Amino acid sequence: xxxxxxxxxxxxxxxxxxxxxxxxxxxxxxxxxxxxxxxxxxxxxxxxxxxxxxxxxxxxxxxxxxxxxxxxxxxxxxxxxxxxxxxxxxxxxxxxxxxxxxxxxxxxx
Amino acid sequence: xxxxxxxxxxxxxxxxxxxxxxxxxxxxxxxxxxxxxxxxxxxxxxxxxxxxxxxxxxxxxxxxxxxxxxxxxxxxxxxxxxxxxxxxxxxxxxxxxxxxxxxxxxxxxxxxxxx
Numbered sequence: 001x002x003x004x005x006x007x008x009x010x011x012x013x014x015x016x017x018x019x020x021x022x023x024x025x026x027x028x029x030x031x032x033x034x035x036x037x038x039x040x041x042x043x044x045x046x047x048x049x050x051x052x053x054x055x056x057x058x059x060x061x062x063x064x065x066x067x068x069x070x071x072x073x074x075x076x077x078x079x080x081x082x083x084x085x086x087x088x089x090x091x092x093x094x095x096x097x098x099x100x101x102x103x104x105x106x107x108x109x
Numbered sequence: 110x111x112x113x114x115x116x117x118x119x120x121x122x123x124x125x126x127x128x129x130x131x132x133x134x135x136x137x138x139x140x141x142x143x144x145x146x147x148x149x150x151x152x153x154x155x156x157x158x159x160x161x162x163x164x165x166x167x168x169x170x171x172x173x174x175x176x177x178x179x180x181x182x183x184x185x186x187x188x189x190x191x192x193x194x195x196x197x198x199x200x201x202x203x204x205x206x207x208x209x210x211x212x213x214x215x216x217x218x219x220x221x222x223x224x
Contacts, residue, residue, distance in 0.1 A: 041220075
């Protein structure tokens with residue numbers, strides 16, 4: 001079992017939909033949880049960062065962490081075509097984070 | 110700009126040649142990471158530098174791969190005798206410190222193609 005599991009998709013949704021992206025992890029020592037967005041031919045860009053269970057909101061984005069289930073989610077409200085990208089979760093317990101393989105999201109007009 | 114800068118952005122070379130990739134971290138960031146990203150895959154950790162400490166080389170796939178960093182500045186990743194399986198995007202990231210509460214900031218990568 002990989003330390004971090006993430007469905008690669010692609011996930012295709014209509015503009016305006018609520019998007020749910022998810023990762024599961026196996027190591028309960030992981031303490032810090034991040035979501036990155038990666039556009040084609042660009043480096044990953046940090047979207048959300050949290051270290052506790054519960055929700056963290058930033059504009060249209062909400063990160064949710066459930067440590068008891070070892071499950072993290074990223075919700076995108078009112079999705080836009082410009083949100084089309086690959087979304088990577090990253091989880092760390094020490095100084096080297098472990099990345100999921102990314103979920104490809106396509107938001108069509 | 111104030112972000113992580115990588116060069117070259119693209120590199121095409123023949124099998125067996127050596128290549129050198131460069132990373133300029135964000136000023137003041139003491140931690141620097143190199144990753145490899147194969148098409149459709151996640152990020153594969155290669156090597157990590159923290160200040161003047163000995164680097165963590167545990168992710169380097171073979172002895173053909175090496176990296177250097179002088180102090181808290183520029184880093185170079187060198188691949189000797191390149192093979193076709195080395196074709197990938199090589200990403201560099203830096204963070205303020207090594208602490209888990211310090212997120213990484215990435216450059217746009219070097220796209221390496223081995224013919």
